[in-house]
Amino acid sequence: MRDKINSIQIQAENDLSDCSTIEDIENLRVKFLGKKGQITLLYQNIKDVAPEDRPQMGQFINDLKQKITSAIVNVKDRIEKNILQKRLEQEAIDVTLPGRSSGFGKIHPLAKTMRSVIKIFQSIGFSVAQGPEVETEYYNFDALNIPSYHPARDMQDTFFLENGKLLRTHTSPVQIRVMENRTPPVRIIAPGRVYRNEAINARSYCLFHQVEGFYVDSSVTFSELKGVLGYFAKELFGEDSKIRIRPSFFPFTEPSLECDVSCFLCSGKGCRVCKKTGWLEILGAGMIHPAVLRSVGYDSSQVQGYAFGMGIERITMLLYGINDIRLFFENDLRFLSQF
Amino acid sequence: MKISYKWLKKFVDVDYTPDELSEKLTLLGLEVASITYVGYKLNDVFAAKVLDVKKIKGSDHLNVCKVRIVDKVYQIVCGASNIAENQLVALAVEGADLPCGLKIKKTVIKGVESCGMICSKKELGLEGDSTGIWVLGNFFKEGAKLSSIDGIEDIIIEIELTPNRPDCLSMLGVAREVAVLTGNKLKYPQLDKLDIPIKVNDNIPIKILDSDLCENYSAYIIRGITVAPSPFWLANAVEKLGMRSINNIVDITNYVLMEMGHPLHAFDLAKIQGPEIVVRRAKKNESIKTLDDKVRELDDTVLLIADKSSALAVAGVMGGADSEVTESTTDILLEGAYFNPVNIRNTSKKLGLSSEASYRFERGTDRVGFQDALTRAAYMTAKICGASSISNLFQDEPAKYTDNIVTGNLRKIRSYLGIKIFDDEILEIFKNLDFVLKKRINDDIELQIPSYRVDISIEEDLIEEVARIYGYDKIPMANPGSDFIDPQKNKRLIYSQFTRDVLTGAGLYETITCSLVPSETAESVNCVFADKNYPALRIANPISEMQEVLQVSLLPNILDVIKLNTKSRQETIRLFEIGNIFIPLKEKNVREKNALCLAVSGNREKFFWLDSSSSWDFYSFKGFVTDYLELLGFANLSFCRSKHSLFHPGRSADIFIGKNKIGAIGQVHPSKTAEIGVNELTFAGEFDADYLSENMKINGSYCPLPKYPAIERDLAVVVDSDLLFQEINDAVNLKKPELMESYRVVSVYEGDPIAQGKKSLNLRMTYRDREKTLNDQEVDKIHDDFSQYIVLKINAELR
Numbered sequence A: 001m002r003d004k005i006n007s008i009q010i011q012a013e014n015d016l017s018d019c020s021t022i023e024d025i026e027n028l029r030v031k032f033l034g035k036k037g038q039i040t041l042l043y044q045n046i047k048d049v050a051p052e053d054r055p056q057m058g059q060f061i062n063d064l065k066q067k068i069t070s071a072i073v074n075v076k077d078r079i080e081k082n083i084l085q086k087r088l089e090q091e092a093i094d095v096t097l098p099g100r101s102s103g104f105g106k107i108h109p110l111a112k113t114m115r116s117v118i119k120i121f122q123s124i125g126f127s128v129a130q131g132p133e134v135e136t137e138y139y140n141f142d143a144l145n146i147p148s149y150h151p152a153r154d155m156q157d158t159f160f161l162e163n164g165k166l167l168r169t170h171t172s173p174v175q176i177r178v179m180e181n182r183t184p185p186v187r188i189i190a191p192g193r194v195y196r197n198e199a200i201n202a203r204s205y206c207l208f209h210q211v212e213g214f215y216v217d218s219s220v221t222f223s224e225l226k227g228v229l230g231y232f233a234k235e236l237f238g239e240d241s242k243i244r245i246r247p248s249f250f251p252f253t254e255p256s257l258e259c260d261v262s263c264f265l266c267s268g269k270g271c272r273v274c275k276k277t278g279w280l281e282i283l284g285a286g287m288i289h290p291a292v293l294r295s296v297g298y299d300s301s302q303v304q305g306y307a308f309g310m311g312i313e314r315i316t317m318l319l320y321g322i323n324d325i326r327l328f329f330e331n332d333l334r335f336l337s338q339f
Numbered sequence B: 001m002k003i004s005y006k007w008l009k010k011f012v013d014v015d016y017t018p019d020e021l022s023e024k025l026t027l028l029g030l031e032v033a034s035i036t037y038v039g040y041k042l043n044d045v046f047a048a049k050v051l052d053v054k055k056i057k058g059s060d061h062l063n064v065c066k067v068r069i070v071d072k073v074y075q076i077v078c079g080a081s082n083i084a085e086n087q088l089v090a091l092a093v094e095g096a097d098l099p100c101g102l103k104i105k106k107t108v109i110k111g112v113e114s115c116g117m118i119c120s121k122k123e124l125g126l127e128g129d130s131t132g133i134w135v136l137g138n139f140f141k142e143g144a145k146l147s148s149i150d151g152i153e154d155i156i157i158e159i160e161l162t163p164n165r166p167d168c169l170s171m172l173g174v175a176r177e178v179a180v181l182t183g184n185k186l187k188y189p190q191l192d193k194l195d196i197p198i199k200v201n202d203n204i205p206i207k208i209l210d211s212d213l214c215e216n217y218s219a220y221i222i223r224g225i226t227v228a229p230s231p232f233w234l235a236n237a238v239e240k241l242g243m244r245s246i247n248n249i250v251d252i253t254n255y256v257l258m259e260m261g262h263p264l265h266a267f268d269l270a271k272i273q274g275p276e277i278v279v280r281r282a283k284k285n286e287s288i289k290t291l292d293d294k295v296r297e298l299d300d301t302v303l304l305i306a307d308k309s310s311a312l313a314v315a316g317v318m319g320g321a322d323s324e325v326t327e328s329t330t331d332i333l334l335e336g337a338y339f340n341p342v343n344i345r346n347t348s349k350k351l352g353l354s355s356e357a358s359y360r361f362e363r364g365t366d367r368v369g370f371q372d373a374l375t376r377a378a379y380m381t382a383k384i385c386g387a388s389s390i391s392n393l394f395q396d397e398p399a400k401y402t403d404n405i406v407t408g409n410l411r412k413i414r415s416y417l418g419i420k421i422f423d424d425e426i427l428e429i430f431k432n433l434d435f436v437l438k439k440r441i442n443d444d445i446e447l448q449i450p451s452y453r454v455d456i457s458i459e460e461d462l463i464e465e466v467a468r469i470y471g472y473d474k475i476p477m478a479n480p481g482s483d484f485i486d487p488q489k490n491k492r493l494i495y496s497q498f499t500r501d502v503l504t505g506a507g508l509y510e511t512i513t514c515s516l517v518p519s520e521t522a523e524s525v526n527c528v529f530a531d532k533n534y535p536a537l538r539i540a541n542p543i544s545e546m547q548e549v550l551q552v553s554l555l556p557n558i559l560d561v562i563k564l565n566t567k568s569r570q571e572t573i574r575l576f577e578i579g580n581i582f583i584p585l586k587e588k589n590v591r592e593k594n595a596l597c598l599a600v601s602g603n604r605e606k607f608f609w610l611d612s613s614s615s616w617d618f619y620s621f622k623g624f625v626t627d628y629l630e631l632l633g634f635a636n637l638s639f640c641r642s643k644h645s646l647f648h649p650g651r652s653a654d655i656f657i658g659k660n661k662i663g664a665i666g667q668v669h670p671s672k673t674a675e676i677g678v679n680e681l682t683f684a685g686e687f688d689a690d691y692l693s694e695n696m697k698i699n700g701s702y703c704p705l706p707k708y709p710a711i712e713r714d715l716a717v718v719v720d721s722d723l724l725f726q727e728i729n730d731a732v733n734l735k736k737p738e739l740m741e742s743y744r745v746v747s748v749y750e751g752d753p754i755a756q757g758k759k760s761l762n763l764r765m766t767y768r769d770r771e772k773t774l775n776d777q778e779v780d781k782i783h784d785d786f787s788q789y790i791v792l793k794i795n796a797e798l799r
């Protein structure tokens, strides 16, 4: 019996070392551990051993079974690993080839600037309002203290419509519409599309986008306006940006100002874009003219406020160094994908 | 407007360099656009006498000239056609480095040595464009170095004036500002000393018939003058500021215009009938030939300067050709007046005629100070044109001018600006501006405004003056107002931002196109949201036929964008635009609507080396659209065939939510894609963004996850081929069993063994009870009943 056990062990060891596939292992398992396997036979033959030797023999067979079982597991494990290894090797691809891209789209550069501008003013308590693009002369001019004979109407050539209305030349009519419907305090920005009857070229287009803002309350000051503009410039153009304000003229504000931001292209040293001045003109503003406040029924002795307006195209062109406004409206994907 | 730095210095001491001055003026509200140095680098250019001119043999235009500078004679080759013997010319000698970039060296031209160049004004940087060489007048002495002649070297500063500051449309006006800026004293131009008789009674009658349009008309008569070219300094002065030198009379009025800002006009006295001056409205059918030799038809809104019989000038705009001063003129009437700005503006617009005069009159001139300008010009004329006598200033009874008094409050000035400034400082600013303090009671002040400041009428104007002179740059930046105001949610903004994020994330690029389109474009497409198609609203004054009408749909423009990008060989084109469309209504009314447009063309995905990308088809585009709408919270969409002209009639659908048509999608009509040369598989859609932003629900709502399993059952039906799925969907939604959670289309099949004209549809229903586990019998019962209902409702057969 002992010899038998030994020889089975030797045979199993030899067989195991010959195994190279999962099938070989399975065959081996059946051969030794199966229902008719050699180990099973050994258990059956134990009855032929003298009774006093049986426990010891049983122990031997158990040990052998244990050895073969764990050896099978080990070898099987090894073979599986090899197979997996081979499969992985076969599955290798050139990971440096380009991937399949579906591609993201992008927001239009004007919408992107518009969003930044809106966000800045929302962060300091401005709400957003909108108004129609088809306007009346009253809202676009008269209510804004621009009477029909005023030379200021020369400053903005207007598209008139066959129905007697016009395409708004600025977003300022929204200011009137909002004030007509609300009592102070009001703090609003009005983004939107405006139109100018100008020949189309690299510098001008028949429409553009504006953000108008205004704040009316009992004691709003000119220096607050300057503070708001300074904050805006830093947020949009960077921490180091400075503003310069200088007197200007708009019929709907008094005093009026034009606001320049320090040229971020040359850090104020003077370059082609800022015409060597170190400053870039970005917006117009001022204290709302009392005639405008009166036109919406506000008491100009009780409330005062400021208003400002900026062109999104101009700011976007400055931010990215774009030199032709028509690019915005052509929508060439090679252009749009850059922002 | 151009100003001369040298000229300016005659009126006020300026310690600033031109650059510094420009910066200061800009900060004062007179924005400087450019600084140009003229007449510099002329150290080696001399006034030289042409002694001899001979053609060079073998050349049809070149001359060899002998030119003398005092005692030295130079041989010069010159090609100008206007050269002649005895002329005084500007000779640039060897070593000259001219403003035009030429460096003068000895050269040999056609075998002839040339030792310098006879220059044109352009080459000397004195004029933009010249024909021929500059022939110096007798005002130059032979041998004079050009750079040493007063007025040649100058710095021209161009100012972009805002329309509210006509008082600065002159040298004197700018000088006034500089005087305030520097604190230096303003030096008014002094009248020339005359040694000719002043004829006190030499005048003609002046009748102002329309005093609402002309407040005052004044004149001088100057006799015995000689009309001739202007002396150099005078011609040079007006030319430097961009005007042409005509003759001494015209140049003097222009000189004074530039100097003092008031337009003046000279008539040939001999051509005035009567002689008398009548200031009146034009009669019906009256006309006048203006100085530019054009006949202008007039009407009774136009103010005229006339004589006894006919019009002499369009008041404030332009003189008449018939009363023009010519070389034979000996006596002139020099006029100055104050005209109504609105009337001049209307006349100028009506006649399509504007001039330096109308430009100033329509902005508002100095209704008092103009007489000083008139007198200044009259005395200059008498002196320069060799007059034998001059009259006194005479006028019709002038309208009484009431002083412009503006009241203000010192406390308000401070609080409006938010600056700390003492009363005395404010009052000092007003004093420097020549605003005369008439009265002061505590903080209330009353100021008399000088007549040239037509822009000052209310307290806020005073505040601006204080801010301007105090310095906008010195005003501190205060924190933005911090009062809490209820923030207003703007649904349209939230919608558009959300949509931009979602669609760009899905691979679409945002476009922005022009809302003005050619009329054919608008005619070629019907509006998705209009019940009835009226013609698109037209621009009354278009500048180009490319921008003639307001768009009724975003689709045509986005197709143009596809066309452009197809041309530039883009293979994957996925676009969207959010913009306003203008729906035409009856009687040329218009409804503005915010719309969203989507469009895809070409490959669904970008090119990939392994396999060719799939194209879009109707269902992939529709799926994309419904995914987007679902994200906005719109689930119960219904579809029907669209009749939209831009779409393939069999592959397009209108989309409804309840009764609201919220959009239309489809394959772009193959004849359209062929016409514009883009991929036939191009799909587009337009949506009512107003509806979507008003009704969207993007915040979601929570429903607990199901605890019990669902059971699925299939329903296979055979229906007519042309039955739209929408009918089945409507039937399902109408009587959806309570326990039916959802259903979907599993397959649609036409062909053998299904009969011709029929199709088979396989639907899979999902049933679930949220309270317990359903058993098969329960589900079978519900499903069978429901199947029966569907089959009956849509006239189908069970399969």
Ligand SMILES: [Zn+2]
Pocket (backbone or CB within 6 Å): A263, A264, A265, A266, A267, A268, A269, A270, A271, A272, A273, A274, A275, A276, A278, A279
């Ligand atoms: Zn710069």
